[in-house]
Structure formats: C-alpha cells, structure tokens
Amino acid sequence: MDLDDTLIALADDTRRTILGRLAAGEARVTEVAAPFGISLNSVSKHIRLLERAGLVRRRIAGRDHFLSLEPKPFDELTQWMAKTRDFWSSRLNALEAALRAEDAIKAAAKSSKRTVKRKRK
C-alpha cells in the first residue's frame, strides 16, 4: 500500500523534523543532519526512507545533494484521513442513533407498563 510508506515515514520525530527543515527550502544532507545528535549516516538513512515515501526529492549538484520537500504524499494521506474519518463518523452516528432508538423503545415500553399499572389501580 502507498499509505504505508507515507505513514511509516511520518512515524518518526527525526524525520518529521527533517521535513520541517525542508519546508524552509532546499538543504544539503549535512545541513539537514546538523541539528541532530546522531551520525550523518543515520540521517542519510532517514532521508532515503523519506525519498522512498516520495516526501523528499534529491537534486545532485557535484558532491552536494540538495534535498527538497515534496508534499504530495502528505496531501494524499490527508485526503485518505478525511475520507476515512467521514466514513467512521457516519457509521458511529448510525450506531448512536440505533442506540437512542432502542432506548426510546425501552422507555416507551416502560411508560406503557406504568400506565397499565395505574389503570389497574
């Protein structure tokens, strides 16, 4: 599934921070790696994962690799979430309505019993 790659890519704080940095504009791998207390190599791996998810594009210029943010997969995920949320809401609302209806029936049954009792009295 395509969503998997996007979700996996976002499910890590380091990677989310990298994306935030790239939102401010292109940056080289070393620049991106600088703020983190981890090895350049680890950051390189995170970047590869982000590329796999299509969230980051790489432009190679000489020995420098310039990275930039590609928000499309993010937007696609957002759409999927909106759709899913709507679906869930409708189902959950239907459930609630069903429960309310059930309660109403029970209440009606109770009150009619009460009425009957009163009538008997």
Place this chain on the structure above:
Amino acid sequence: MDLDDTLIALADDTRRTILGRLAAGEARVTEVAAPFGISLNSVSKHIRLLERAGLVRRRIAGRDHFLSLEPKPFDELTQWMAKTRDFWSSRLNALEAALRAEDAIKAAAKSSKRTVKRKRK
C-alpha cells in the same frame, strides 16, 4: 511523541482494516480476527498496538473482550496534519515568491542591460 503511536498504529493495512471493522460497531477479538488469514494471536497483538495508540477500547464481559473504535487520536493526528500542511504551504509559497522576485530582478537587470546596449547603438 504521541503522534508516533498513532502513526505507527495506522501504518499497517491489517490494523487499518480492523479499525474499519470497528467503525461498524463493537466486536469480539475472534470476530475481528476472522477475515484475516493470520493467527488469532497475531491479531491479538495488532489490537494491543491499537490500544497502545488509544484508537481502540476494550470492554471485558466474561470471557469475551469487546473492542470499539476510539477516534480521538485519529482526529488529533488530522489536526496535526492540517496545521503542518498550512505551515509547509506558507513556507513553500514564500519560497516561490522569493524565486519569482529573484527572476524579476534578473529580468529587470537583463532588460536594463539591453536598453543600455540599445542606447549605445
């Protein structure tokens, strides 16, 4: 981070399917597991992960464990994504604007040169 748990929980098709099932209403572990070609045990583990993310609640009645969907973390994630997307957009738009301005300056410089040349002629 709290987002991590939610994102990790959603980053698996089996788990997303489980959540979809629970959107239709409460279900026991065995019922939830039925459609999958994997062991009950694996599904049990997926459910634990979903509980860890707060996306699923468990109501124990005798030997049956009834599971239900808890959409709050999902909604929180949606909010985070909307916020993040807005942030990115603003930054990316600023970038674009900056590039356009740069181009405009270059173009202006070029045309002024041309004008000078023409004047020289």
Place this chain on the structure above:
DNA sequence: GACATATTCATCCTTTTGGGTGAATATAGG
C-alpha cells in the same frame, strides 16, 4: 597530484515488528 569535503556503502548491534506454535488462564455450559 595531493588533500579536503560531501555523501554513501558495508557491517555490526540491539530493539521492534509481524508472523507462527503450544501452553496457560478464565469463563460458560452441561
């Protein structure tokens, strides 16, 4: 050509994940 810089590759290590199986636990029902 020699040296420095930017980045990745090849390994290694530990933890987590997603799957499996068999045993344990708890409850329901004769």
Place this chain on the structure above:
DNA sequence: CCTATATTCACCCAAAAGGATGAATATGTC
C-alpha cells in the same frame, strides 16, 4: 466436575528500523 470456548502469555523466527563506525567514492580546491 468436566469440557469447550475466548483470549492471552511465553517463546521462536526472520526481517526491518534506528543507531554506530570505518571504508569507499566522487567532487572541489590548491
């Protein structure tokens, strides 16, 4: 009490993730 059912627990396994280090590669600079 005995048996069946619902679930989890305790392991085992292979793959991936996140980290590290040291070597390799490619490019810029003198």
